[in-house]
Amino acid sequence: MRKKRNKEQHCLNCGYTFKLDEGHNNFCPNCGQENHNPRQPILHYIYELLESLFHFDSRSWLTIRMLLFSPGTVSRDHINGIRQRYTPPNRLFIFSLAVFILFLEAAQDTMVKREVQSMQQLTLKEQMKWLDDTSRIAFSKPFFTGDKIYYTVAQLKELSHTKNDQLDEWLKKNGMKSWLIYRLEARMVKHNIESSLSVKDFNRHIVRIHYQVILLMMPISAFLIYFLFRRKNRLFYDALVVSVHLYVFGLMLGIIVSLAVLMLISIGILKDTTIVLPLVMVISVAFNFIPAYKKVYEMKWPTTIARGLLIGFLNISIQVLLFWIIAGLGG
Secondary structure, eight states: OOOOOOOOSBOTTTOOBOOSOGGGOSBOTTTOOBSOOOOOOHHHHHHHHHHHHHOOOHHHHHHHHHHHHSTTHHHHHHHTTOOTTSOOHHHHHHHHHHHHHHHHHHHHHHHHHTSOHHHHTSOHHHHHHHSOTTOEEEEEOGGGOSSEEEEEHHHHHHHHTSOGGGHHHHHHHTTOOOSHHHHHHHHHHHHHHHOSSOHHHHHHHHHHHHHHHHHHHHHHHHHHHHHHTOOTTOOHHHHHHHHHHHHHHHHHHHHHHHHHHHHHHHTTSOSOSTTHHHHHHHHHIIIIIHHHHHHHHOOOHHHHHHHHHHHHHHHHHHHHHHHHHHTTOOO
16 A cells, blocks of 8 residues: 655755656655655544555455465565565554454353353352352363363362462372463463452453464564574575464464354354364464475475474464463462
8 A cells, every 4th residue: 555645845855846747756856855744633643554454455365365375475475575466464464463353352252141141240269159169160271272171169269279389289189180281271270269350351361361472472483483494595584474474374264263163152052262273273284384384495395394393383382481471370
């Protein structure tokens, strides 16, 4: 989208009088200053920002189509200087993230509406007071990694008095695995018990931490791509372009999957959004990420697959660590 200039008849810097030909008076030929007055009302800039982020034209649809059905093509063309036909990566990423958040929030709202409203407005500690010790309460695992995990009220009461360095023993005592992901889950539930937020608001808080993790992971993924696929003719900028396009694909796929899950929740087939991220990750890595690495870096398939899977493993590990830190679960 072309920049809209508020042009003047005379150069504000040197006084040069512009000719009538508007196609050639974007810059002053005498001093070089841009013929544009930036002093505009704030609503003008808000409008320009929204238009630049959400403006869709033929380039946008071409970019989306190529990202979905021709992995790596947009990144390779961008690196090779073929850019005019595509939407800039930063604008596409912001748009995709915004729409993804809207769809996931809508799915969360639909899920909450299917729960008992009075219970959702209570804190977890208040729920534990109302329910008997044998009642079970369901919790979504971190990163939407599959089905729900259930704790009885008696287990939750015991967990609330368990120190963080004793969580391994608590998990084993209750017949659960003591892997990092389960310790993270136990700390998150304990944090929920101690929180003054209602269950509904706490769940929203956890989901929004995932959005922060997504933003932080994009440049981190670029570093991983740069070092693991390092070649003489490839710069970190190139890896950043690849990372942005991969995340845009993941977000667009997340939008599609979230919309499908939202519909299934609405008609009662599904109860929550826990399937969203695992499904997006599997499809992304297998059908887009690894083929994109192959097309951009032109390595042999075994090398590409091995390094692509390593990047995926490191991404998940770093996401867990970032979630742990941001959620304040390390104490």
